[in-house]
Amino acid sequence: MDNSVRIKFDKIDRRILEILQANAKITNAQLSKDIGLSPAPTLERVKKLEQSGIIKSYHAKLDPEKIGLGVSTFVLVSLIGHNKGNIDAFMKEINDIQEVIECHHITGTGDFILKIIAKDITAYQKLMLEKVSEIKEVDSMQSMVILSTFKDSKVLPIPA
Amino acid sequence: MDNSVRIKFDKIDRRILEILQANAKITNAQLSKDIGLSPAPTLERVKKLEQSGIIKSYHAKLDPEKIGLGVSTFVLVSLIGHNKGNIDAFMKEINDIQEVIECHHITGTGDFILKIIAKDITAYQKLMLEKVSEIKEVDSMQSMVILSTFKDSKVLPIPA
DNA sequence: CTTTGCGCCACATAAAATTTTGTAAAAACG
DNA sequence: CGTTTTTACAAAATTTTATGTGGCGCAAAG
Structure with a gap:
């Protein structure tokens, strides 16, 4: 069995x-x-x-611009404390924000990196001010706006 | 017409x-x-x-770990020169590296951010040393290793 | 009020996916 | 070494799904 x-x-x-x-x-x-x-x-x-879970799911890929999403960014986030409680609380808040497409815990400069997508700069600013930076565990943030995307492959290189 | x-x-x-x-x-x-x-x-x-191009394509999403891909990273890359020639040359090189899943031109600290996926740290190091850092337009690089991924949504928030 | 065009449903047909059945090769077991 | 069991495959039958057609109703334009 x-x-x-x-x-x-x-x-x-x-x-x-x-x-x-x-x-x-x-x-x-x-x-x-x-x-x-x-x-x-x-x-x-x-x-x-x-x-077996090797294939997890199937997804349609949309054209962000054509559905009115003009601004994509990466955001490096540092938390105030690095204990499990804070991190869990942060994750919970992030999960509810639809515009946050990805959230990864990372080594290096910040603690997390987010990928965020929004309608335009105005909407992005509003989102950051009213939602993301309002999360009390957040210490500092650094935004990197995507000017253009050269590669966005959905094909992972499967090791031999 | x-x-x-x-x-x-x-x-x-x-x-x-x-x-x-x-x-x-x-x-x-x-x-x-x-x-x-x-x-x-x-x-x-x-x-x-x-x-209409709103739906661009359809993709199967795999479980990286189950196909033997244990290390994912984001890499901030600065180029030596910022002229179009250099950028084009860099893009061309990057395009041939399968392990580079994404490449975005960004504002802020670096010039580009890459998302890279590899079998393990050893393979990652080898990749970086022998391929990425060998690209002559590359000035500096800063790696952020993904410890865990909390959110990886394939659903974009479609504006009203 | 009439016309036109669009979006819908219902039905028919075509295509594809899925299941079933049977066979052959490889692996485990005595 | 032979037997049994498992696994992978092909072929064909069945079921499901996609697609094409005709007609109806509504809404906007004339």
């Missing part, structure tokens, strides 16, 4: 993962052609990859 | 976008139920959103 799913994948699975990362909407028929198997075992493999 | 596709979306479209960002694998039938339309017009709307 093995509760945890065995995680192991071969060259074909790796190929599947590469393809699905780049294009999740490919049909099983086309995928099977690309990897050189028939549809059934191809689907089996995909299902296994999903069940 | 309108070559460019009209970009305009209503409350229903917004709902569709939210759903597809969170779960691209939903069937058209289920999506149509969720938004309260029949399948045909639902699909029509999705197709329009794709054609």
Whole structure:
């Protein structure tokens, strides 16, 4: 009775993962052609990859500008205290702010780095003033506005 | 003769976008139920959103750890010169490095911020020493290792 | 008030995904 | 070394899903 799913994948699975990362909407028929198997075992493999948690989810990628999101930034955040309580409280607050797309705990200069997206500079300023900097655990913040994005790959380099 | 596709979306479209960002694998039938339309017009709307470029693509999200990617970092990079030639050269080099998942041109401290993913610290060090820091336009670099990721939302907050 | 166009539903058809069945190869076991 | 078990695969059948068509109703324009 093995509760945890065995995680192991071969060259074909790796190929599947590469393809699905780049294009999740490919049909099983086309995928099977690309990897050189028939549809059934191809689907089996995909299902296994999903069940094992290697494939976590599928997402549509939108064009930020076309939905009226003109400003993206990274923000380095330092907290006042670095104990677990403070960090948990901070995380909880951050989780409720939709505009904060990512939040990572990091080494180095700050304590956290956030990725934030907003309609425009005005909306961004409002967001920062009224929500982010209002979090009491926050000590200092440093914003880096994204001028342009050269690369935003959704394909992770799977080690051999 | 309108070559460019009209970009305009209503409350229903917004709902569709939210759903597809969170779960691209939903069937058209289920999506149509969720938004309260029949399948045909639902699909029509999705197709329009794709054609207009609002929906750019669909991607499978993998679990980095489960495919053997244990180290993620952000790297602030300063270039030696800030002229277009240097920037273009840098971009070209960066584009060929698979481990560099993202590259953004930013304001503030550095010139660029990269998101890099690697197998482990050893592989990361090797990558940085042998590839990134070898790019001749690179002046200085500052790495921030991600200790943990609290939020990594694939759902953008669509402005009203 | 009429016309036009858009968005919708309902149904029909086509395509795809998924399940089932059977077979062959590889691995574990006696 | 042979037997059993497991695993992976293909082929075909079934079910589900996507897609195309026709017609209706509403809303805006004339």
